[in-house]
Amino acid sequence: MTERHVLFVNLRRIKREGLESLLAARRLGHRVILLGRSLPEFARPLVHEFRQVDTYDRDASIAAAREIHVEYNLIGVANFTEVDVQLVAAIAADLGLPGMPAVAALRARNKYVMKDALRHLEGVLPRFARVTDLAELRAAVEEVGLPAVVKPTGASGSKGIFELRSPADLDVAMAELTRIARPDFDPVFRQFGAEFIVEEFLEGDELSVEGFVSGGEVHIVTLTDKVTSVPFHLELEHKVPSALPAGAWAEIGATTKDIVGALAFDNCAFHLEAKWGERGLRFIEIAGRPAGDYIASHLVPAATGVDYFENVVRVATGEPLRLEHDRRLEAGLRFVLADRPGRFEGLHGLAGLGEDPGFDHVFTEVPVGTEVALPPENFGQQRVAAVIARHTGRPGLDALLGRVTDEITAGLAPAAGPAE
Ligand SMILES: Nc1ncnc2c1ncn2[C@@H]1O[C@H](COP(=O)(O)OP(=O)(O)OP(=O)(O)O)[C@@H](O)[C@H]1O
Numbered sequence: 001m002t003e004r005h006v007l008f009v010n011l012r013r014i015k016r017e018g019l020e021s022l023l024a025a026r027r028l029g030h031r032v033i034l035l036g037r038s039l040p041e042f043a044r045p046l047v048h049e050f051r052q053v054d055t056y057d058r059d060a061s062i063a064a065a066r067e068i069h070v071e072y073n074l075i076g077v078a079n080f081t082e083v084d085v086q087l088v089a090a091i092a093a094d095l096g097l098p099g100m101p102a103v104a105a106l107r108a109r110n111k112y113v114m115k116d117a118l119r120h121l122e123g124v125l126p127r128f129a130r131v132t133d134l135a136e137l138r139a140a141v142e143e144v145g146l147p148a149v150v151k152p153t154g155a156s157g158s159k160g161i162f163e164l165r166s167p168a169d170l171d172v173a174m175a176e177l178t179r180i181a182r183p184d185f186d187p188v189f190r191q192f193g194a195e196f197i198v199e200e201f202l203e204g205d206e207l208s209v210e211g212f213v214s215g216g217e218v219h220i221v222t223l224t225d226k227v228t229s230v231p232f233h234l235e236l237e238h239k240v241p242s243a244l245p246a247g248a249w250a251e252i253g254a255t256t257k258d259i260v261g262a263l264a265f266d267n268c269a270f271h272l273e274a275k276w277g278e279r280g281l282r283f284i285e286i287a288g289r290p291a292g293d294y295i296a297s298h299l300v301p302a303a304t305g306v307d308y309f310e311n312v313v314r315v316a317t318g319e320p321l322r323l324e325h326d327r328r329l330e331a332g333l334r335f336v337l338a339d340r341p342g343r344f345e346g347l348h349g350l351a352g353l354g355e356d357p358g359f360d361h362v363f364t365e366v367p368v369g370t371e372v373a374l375p376p377e378n379f380g381q382q383r384v385a386a387v388i389a390r391h392t393g394r395p396g397l398d399a400l401l402g403r404v405t406d407e408i409t410a411g412l413a414p415a416a417g418p419a420e
């Protein structure tokens with residue numbers, strides 16, 4: 001049998017998600033060629049060949065992909081990460097493989113370009129404006145009003161989400177944003193840099209829509225309910241499927257199709273974030289990749305039986321999707337937070353949870369020994385661990401997730417002080 005080769009561009013930073021993406025390709029019988037900045041240790045046995053390239057360098061990456069294609073006759077190119085959406089679209093177009101149109105990939109990556117392309121959707125978008133400095137922010141807030149949110153146009157992972165509740169907040173937010181929106185703070189800022197979007201603050205229950213678009217047809221797999229932290233909007237809890245009523249599901253599904261179509265997304269997974277409130281669905285953003293936070297890798301499969309990552313590979317290779325649900329369960333995840341800065345020494349209280357079969361997984365998010373800092377100093381360390389649970393119904397799932405918060409704590413030693 002001739003071997004089929006699929007190109008992955010980078011892996012998700014969370015090891016378990018990266019591992020699951022490689023296992024999905026293996027289940028489909030494909031070999032993975034990995035193009036990326038580095039080859040993590042866990043990936044070695046599952047990667048047929050690794051080509052190192054600085055994937056922020058578009059031309060070098062496309063040149064490397066061409067060479068790989070000559071050698072392996074690739075059947076598709078897939079991404080699981082946010083920063084690689086445009087590169088993967090460009091490689092797919094260059095090699096004649098299924099992919100997202102370039103214009104859609106730009107809309108997926110830039111929160112301002114995205115909203116600009118959706119202006120015609122009456123009542124769905126917040127008021128919004130593009131700003132690059134304090135003077136522009138002040139002028140924009142005159143139109144957008146308070147409360148508002150200001151955030152980078154091209155980041156992800158809730159890096160730099162600032163609520164504006166009073167005029168005094170504008171200076172503080174812009175000072176912080178200017179400090180962090182630099183490539184040396186996080187390479188995600190290499191592309192759009194110090195460009196921000198200010199938006200009307202949306203009220204309501206936060207949710208996401210997990211789906212695919214293939215050959216122009218939009219498929220909704222499920223909806224996720226989520227809880228985010230105050231004030232920095234770190235995601236704290238996810239539950240699949242959403243407990244919203246059928247009418248809400250129908251409206252959210254219809255609006256999602258309008259949004260995906262208007263943005264010209266195609267041949268990709270998507271993850272749309274929104275709020276549901278008195279005024280129905282209000283749109284936050286949509287990504288051209290599967291959801292993170294173990295939603296696509298663990299929660300959706302556990303609750304529905306749909307193998308989300310396998311379908312990411314299928315959509316990238318132009319194979320028919322397999323989205324039949326084979327079960328109706330509830331799956332959820334709650335993060336364990338560091339309540340203060342300090343050196344992470346591990347989790348306390350796990351023994352009790354281990355005896356309950358409703359708990360599925362415990363993942364540490366930062367290595368033991370990490371000097372944990374909290375936002376706005378660092379946006380990636382406060383969530384030190386994640387616990388996943390399953391149940392047949394929502395009350396049972398809520399009880400399990402409640403125990404995570406009640407019983408599990410992060411061991412934190414005081415941060416080492418400066419040497420005397
Ligand atoms: N206009 C808004 N009104 C209310 N809340 C908002 C608004 N924009 C963003 N948020 C909050 O901030 C969170 C992160 O915003 P957004 O999704 O735009 O940034 P992100 O960096 O892509 O985050 P992530 O990668 O975690 O999804 C949202 O999930 C939401 O809780």
Ligand SMILES: [Mg+2]
Pocket residue numbers: 157158273285
């Ligand atoms: Mg988001």
